[in-house]
Amino acid sequence: MNTGQHLLGPHVVGTRVVVRRVVPGEQGPTGGPALTDLLGECVAWSSGADGTCVVRPADGPDVEIALRDIVSGKPVPPRPSVRSRVTPEQAQRHAFALFPDLVTEPVGSWVLRDSATATARRAHSVLAFGPSGVEDDVARVVAHYERPVAAVLTHSPEHERLLSLGWVPESRDGSTVFQVAGTAQVARALRRGTTMSTTEPVLDEAVPGAWARAEIEGLATGYAGFADDWVGFAGIEVSPTARRQGLGRAVMAALLDWGAEQGATTAYLQVLDDNRPALALYEALGFREHHRYCYLTTTAVSSAG
Missing domain, CATH: 3.40.630.30 (Gcn5-related N-acetyltransferase (GNAT))
Known part of the structure; x- marks a missing residue:
């Protein structure tokens, strides 16, 4: 699984993003890793080997994502x-x-x-x-x-x-x-x-x-x-x-x-x-x-x- 190829980084903190990520420990319908998309505001970003991205969805608690689990992602326009x-x-x-x-x-x-x-x-x-x-x-x-x-x-x-x-x-x-x-x-x-x-x-x-x-x-x-x-x-x-x-x-x-x-x-x-x-x-x-x-x-x- 080729992760880490995305348009995210510390510069997206405070903006709305969509992140596709691997769900650790879960299997997808084709037998590979399960993937899921998350839409919300990026509220924190830490780099490094154990870096994380924290996304705050419109509903529900903040979600912490390990950078190694990010498959793709990008900033998106603010919700009207x-x-x-x-x-x-x-x-x-x-x-x-x-x-x-x-x-x-x-x-x-x-x-x-x-x-x-x-x-x-x-x-x-x-x-x-x-x-x-x-x-x-x-x-x-x-x-x-x-x-x-x-x-x-x-x-x-x-x-x-x-x-x-x-x-x-x-x-x-x-x-x-x-x-x-x-x-x-x-x-x-x-x-x-x-x-x-x-x-x-x-x-x-x-x-x-x-x-x-x-x-x-x-x-x-x-x-x-x-x-x-x-x-x-x-x-x-x-x-x-x-x-x-x-x-x-x-x-x-x-x-x-x-x-x-x-x-x-x-x-x-x-x-x-x-x-x-x-x-x-x-x-x-x-x-x-x-x-x-x-x-x-x-x-x-x-x-x-």
Whole structure:
């Protein structure tokens, strides 16, 4: 058995690796030594005749492997975070929390959304991410809304299907970018570097444990929704006369603290893809693109829009 030919060494400590190793004392199905693969983080490496590699799998205790028993191995990319493994449709469902009075109705796997108070398109459109699974999906959407609007993943089959049926862009906006980040990472970034206002926002928890609004003396506002350990931000606005004073960051920090108190570990927000200053700011705070989507309607965009 030719062992020791691999891409491992002290340099992989702290990274994710896959190791194929001999299982001492066990026989494989062909009569030779038994082999097994182990995936996890390399937490220790010692060289020499009796050197060992210690791998920490995602589940279970650390495994110590004699270097002489390693058949092959290599570093592998880090496992995507839990929030990155959430589907776009699941992420959008988390964002329902931004509208406390949102009423939803299924059309197969699509979701009709309505709100008596919100004006955002997200509260007055069908969430059409993926096949609906029902034959009359489009007809039911058209019958439900006075002005039918559909949110679809950009360049998805649903996007192309609705365009082929004569639907058009709902506005002159481009795609909306749904971004996510860890709450701890955002909290650190908000308090580091750029100056943040020391003025404490007034927090109004309109729906205890689910929805809150923060405001600084009429100069800056924003709101957040919490559900299932996700906190989302929306409506972060600063008066033109009060910009570059850190007021928006202070509002976000107050809402983030509120979300963390509810148990949030993931933060999210949504921004138009042509809003480069906002995208740069949010990237600096640790937010990364999760998916992007756009809105279609059956009514053509006005030339004055």
